[in-house]
Amino acid sequence: MAANFELLSEQGLRLDGRRPHELRHIKCKLGVFEQPDGSAYMEQGNTKVLAAVYGPHQAKGKNKSSESNDVIINCQYSQATFSTAERKNRPRGDRKSQEFKMYLQQALSAAIKSELYPRSQIDVYVEVLQADGANYAVALNAATLALIDAGICLNEFIVACTASLSKSNIPLTDISQVEEISGGPKLTVAALPTSEKIAFLEMSERFHIDHLETVIETAMAGCREIRDILEAAVKEHLLHIGSAADWARVC
């Protein structure tokens, strides 16, 4: 039944009133906690995520013994019990969380300048406070901000965005929870938008290969837009903390 649901009305509006290419409302803030080395809070519509970064520090635990010289990126993804309409019983460690954790590590390792941090470890903790679609994408965006706040060197912004395809074959950007459960396909792209590289790509449900290119392009366009927003937020943050140390004029 759900699959029959039309995601885009004939008047060109989506279920929540957006047009196909529009992102949800984005709010973000860096440096929300004192304890971790870097932290960020990110809101994309009703999906709300907190991220904290510890490190780089000496590798600990079983990672310590590992022979490799590479930086170890340790991620944890969890969803608050109150994040969904029905209370979640297992906030972390379930299959979905494990999967997302792997995906986060994969995407972040593409962005972090690993050669600068041999034999060290970076911990990234992400907590989804409210889940309303595109949880992974928002988590990754928050993690990026937290890494920047922690002062870890990145090749460039790594941002993620989702895209879907309506029944009339019009691609949709940044899909919400309603659209996700309505049964359309969901494509998640994590990209380095400046160099136009894709770090990670995942999709649920099938659609015809003819549309793949346009859907990826839509997601990439979304990534670029998010990157601009994040960049502006980072600048503002720097201005803010810099003004105390009189850096503001330098920027």
Next chain:
Amino acid sequence: MQTLREFTRKTKRGNVLRIVREHYLRDDIGCGSDLCQYCFQNEVYQLTTRHQINSTLFKHPHYIVLDTNVVLDQIDVLEEDVLHNVIVLSTVLNEVKHKSSSIYKRFNEIIHDRSRNFYVFVNEHHKDTYADREPNESANDRNDRAIRLATKWYDTHLINSQSSKSFERSGQSTTRVILLTDDAGNRSKAESEDILVASAAEYVKSLEDFPLLVDKLSQKSFENEKQARPQYPPHLSMKELLEGLRQKKYLQGSFQASRENYLEGNVNVENYEKGILLQGRESLNRAVDGDIVAVELLPETEWSAPSEIVLEEKNVYADDVPSEERAQEEQQVKKAALAAAKTDERTPTGRIVGIVRRKWRQYCGILQPSLIEDTNRHIFVPADRKIPRIRIETRQAAKLLNQRIIVTIDTWPRNSRYPHGHFVRSLGPLGDMATENEVILLEHDVPHCKFSEEVLSFLPQMPWTITPEDYAKRVDLRDLYICSVDPPGCTDIDDALHCRDLPNGNLEVGVHIADVSHFIRPGNALDKEAAARGTTVYLVGKRIDMVPELLSSNLCSLVGGVERFAFSCIWEVDQEANVLNKRFHKSVIKSKRAMTYEEAQVMIDDSNEQGEIAKSLRNLNRLAKILKKRRMDNGALVLASPEIRFQVDSETHEPLEVEAKQMRDTNSMVEEFMLLANITVAQHIAAEFSECAVLRRHPRPPPTNFDPLVKAARYQGFEVDIESGLSLSHSLDKCVKVDNPYFNTMIRILTTRCMMQAVYFISGSLQKEEFFHYGLAASIYTHFTSPIRRYSDIMVHRLLAASIGADSTYAQLLERKSNEELCNNLNYRHKMAQYAGRASVALNTHLFFRGKEEDEEGYVLFVRKNALQILIPKYGLEGTLYLKSDKDGKDGLERIKSEIVFTFNEEDHTQRCGNVVFHSFDPVTVRLSLDSRNVQHEKLVFRLVKPYIKGFSVELVKMEVEGETPTCPPTKKSKKDKKKK
């Protein structure tokens, strides 16, 4: 701008959830009016200053906002091309969508018709018209408020737009916005908010230029009935119903009215084998055939049995209040039924307490002549006996009296004996061929309107020529001796054949199918229309095309001597018809000749013919015989069904001659190769697309289906083995009687009736073993060979083309879900097309016998308790010969004198009267005539001529007077019969 929408919802498990959703409000939604100077308009203006309508109620130009109830109730008014400049609010659209999907579909069609100027305004997402739900406000109230808010906004918005100086100078009067609502509460609130408001009825009546539109208004109440006393018990509310259903206090099922007795019906309920019986007007409680109802079971002491009597409602007149007398009469009938019911025949009986869902549709029928002249109120008599009469109001009664019309039901209040409805449209004069065909098409839900402009726009441009690129892409087979063999008068030729000798002594056989998928590209309007129609429907003397005629009879049709595109399936076979290899490709062919079956047969038989075509046909014919034998050996069934053809007068379209269809060798030749092509293609696409291939299967019937056949054959001393298709086929072959040459055919007709329906399906949805086609004894089958008249074949063509790289795939082609939906539609359309075809044959048979009486030889197909089922091979006609007069003389029989008693022997299924015994398959002679006393239900009447039974059979002398002497010598025989007596 953005806001949050919060609401609570209950999950399946019963948890209450709080759901929060984002809801964006925009400032870029245009109002769609060409008067507006503020809105950003990205669309063409839908609301214009043209198409002004003269209303005595609102003298200024106006736009109309509709309330949900107006759309739901007055859709017939809206469908008329009268109202223009209508603003459709998204609130209303959503409500309509939730309440009735069929009306939503119709409404959407109006909106899409750009000439109607309906503009959808997304008020729910507009920053100025969004209404947030207030605490303690019901969803309904909020929607009403949202509608008023939007109307008010529109009105002020337009007034502001028109207040500029330049507009004032132009001298036009200001365009206002009016709200049409039938909800009294909403109306009074709108009035207090200074919104121009009217009810739909008031508004329609105020339109001076369209007086007849009033007929189409939905009739919720009639003046004189408001105070009438209730005649039916009340229905329970939805809440009570659902509660009762959950507690198993009531049972839910679909209501089926009885065809014979208007006071009786049946509700099909799970776990009740025969359903629940309903008797009497109160028990039926305003249910109409097809409705989903809730029934309460009566205590066992009040159970009853279905009455055997036929009860037809007598004519009543619109202003009649049913008299006490009639109510008593009905009571008596009920009592009689109760008393007559023997205890062992009693079945669960109940009464309807409420309607879960109405399944009202539009009904065909005629107007009953009224006693009083100049009245607007009339009674409508539906063609379907299961539907009650409907009261309507119309001013055109005199005009409609001898026409078939369509009426829809609006409501059925407690105090009205009949449901209230309104006139929708007229189909044309009664008895007219075009009208009757229209009735058949409507009753079978066959889409038959003209192809829309949009659909036609996807046709190729004429003159159409084959370009060099086309030749480059296709295999050139123009030199081959290809010919087509079809029934006479066939213009949509979709298959052609060839056969030639190969140097290595083998033969090359090719089947060339019209390449329809070349012209119908997936996803466009033409494709969608064809998919919706599903199949071409053949009525007698009329064809309702699936694709426009340019394609079906011209560009796709493989006519002789013209270059055409084809999809070819070519085999190399040895002289024993073993397939050595096969290939598929798209090609260009030039059929050397389009022949009829008869011409082809003559050519094969004529040894003087030594042309390439004749040689090729002879080879094909020889191979076909081998193929057929092989198929039979595998257990394919030869089934028979009585089929007839009408010779139709080209002017009046009335049937002139009836004949049974003839089978020639060439029919079976073409059939064999089509089967071979279908099977070959089915194997190929099923291997290539394991998930989404469109195939056709014929399920094996359950053994109980064969019971009547096995029994009937056993009485005749034959044993039918139904173990497998093969054994069945063999045992059918053995059923031959020397003295009755038609016996074998009759047995096969009976076998056909035991079969299941063959259906389309998607390969991914079933296990491989279930692909089996029982009738053809093929492990896999599909339809490939008639793309001009079947959509399934177009799908198969596309799949095949994609698999050989001749065409590209597209999203829907490979999607299992959408293909499954498509198959369901095709199955439905095919069934309906078949029924429509049969109905058309029946209609023409009636026309043929109008004013005629004929004696024909026939056979007894079944012996029933009170009748004989007779088959007349000459016309392929089947009918009932009643032996007992329990039908109240209704079937054109004079009351049969009581001394003629037929005794039914249940053991060997015979009827005996004196010395005359009727067995199944006995030959008889019957007289056919048409009973047209009931204008809507003409029927053929069978009367016995031979064997003669005094007082029952028709007197033969009369026949001689009429001069219609039958083939058998009459007088002698009858004397013999008399002697016997």
